[in-house]
Amino acid sequence: MFFRNLTLFRFSPAVADDLHRLDQVLHDHTLRPVGGLEMFTRGFVPPVERGDEAPLTHSVAFFTLFTVGGQDKMLPASVVNGELQRKVQKITEEEGRKVGGRERKRIKEDLFNELLPRAFVQESRLSGYVDTRSGWLVLDTASRKAAENALTQLREALGSFPAVPLAPEEGPRVLLTDWLANGTLPAGLQLGDECELRDPASSTGAIIRARRQEMDSEEIKEHLRNGKQVFQLGLVFDDRISFVLGEDLVVRKLKFLDVVLDAMDDSHADATAEADASLALMTLELERLLGRLAEWFVLPRPENA
Template sequence: MWFKNVQIFQLKDTENLDTNELVSKIPDFPLKECGSQEEHSFGWLPLIRNSEQWTLAGDRCLLFRAGKEEKVLPAAVVREELEAKVSEIELVEGRKVGRKEKQDMKDELVFTLRPRAFSKRSDIWGYIDLKANILVLNSTNAGMTELLFKHLQTTLGSFPMTPLQAQVSPTSIMTDWLIKNDVPASLETGDECEIQDSSEDKATIRFKSLEPLSEDVTQHLQQGMSVKNVALRWTDKVSFVLHDDLTLRKVKFDDTLKDAAFNDSQGGGLADMDANFALMSLTLRELFDSLSLWFEISSNNE
């Protein structure tokens, strides 16, 4: 369960956030199967399939997992059925089918076919860190993130949070790092980055297997382009691609960290998860402190 993507939000009003209440209420709002005419359903899932372990706590952090079940109705199937019906009407009745009639027919087809559509499940992991006052998600998918927030609010009644509030532009900071060869001491550049110009069409250049500090990259930055994302490695613990919205993608925790978690585990699924979570949450808490320093992220208490 080592996160491969990381999106961080700051918690507000943490004095009134009771994680014990969340622990007790999560089993009351589980993921349920989609109804025959539902597009999707969303709810909490046990951390381990077919178990009663809904959460995991440690060092003021609480891990949880939610899931989405959606009816998958391929567009090609609907289109094929619609084209057949339209062709039949035009042949039998000798008239063209108008746009509104065609849309009504499509809506009716979707209604008829949806109960027979197959269901697909996806999940999203997250945890609350009350020491750092943050919510950490393993997804950068906006749709899943929104569903999770709504479900947290449904479960608790309210769940105040806010995206990270950087006081300086992450794009300008990362651009300066590369132009001035002034990357923070705890960071090393990786082998990819994406830069963008300031024109209306926002033309981008993606560099792969290339040192971001190389002249091939920096000469474009000196001509006015800016960094959208850059691959970095932090304190020999974790590597990632840092984006201008402060999300971390392609996250890879170092093998020495994973080995340490393995050595701390007592063996077994939940014990392994507990050990992994303890080291991962501590590492991301420390990384968040560094992000706050580099980008002047304001505290929610200010």
């Protein structure tokens, strides 16, 4: 249940009012098995398994959890090209002629259509939740592409869902660099034990990745004095959550610390009660963290839909 990464979007109060119908509309966009000649399918699956009639959302207070499922055909190009090479070689040997480019392309397309129905199917799950009180869409992924795909599924189901990427008024890279260089972290925030430093003037410049290292060490300070800036920084919030924050404001390696996990009650009556407790604990902890991120980087909530 606990998320490991956070890609964030924001939406207005008017959009939040429309999300009461989320469970209803998702039923028309459930995941179906991938067809014989399809490469992939996407759709919604129950975020909490409760048998055949499990709902497609799970809500606690202002937070509604959902899960986007996927089925992808795995047909490596090397497999198709290997079959193509054998087919071309057979024609050459049996018919004594050279296979031209146009014929080669046609043979490859035929092989692809022949092999696709027999390809291995890989399943995936991406969970997220909407916070209608504060206007956050929170997706458990560090991949921008995966996040955009999940957002597309929500927009198709709802007809419209104008959630927008974060638009910080404070430059994240500048602020992260200042925190590391000068130790001027906001109250409740501490440095973790990893960072990624880069030369911002060059896309091909040196990249320094430090893990399990004291962030106030002379080695780190020397890199900063030489002009490198922070692109990712490990942080600890209120001794309750550790994470790595990127200059793209994606939260990676999210981990709830023992003081949070110890608050979990193991004596739940069933899977629904356990899901309620986990979702409530996670979302309330993240609500505090996201609220502070909004303060630190000035992340305004859209006022209009």
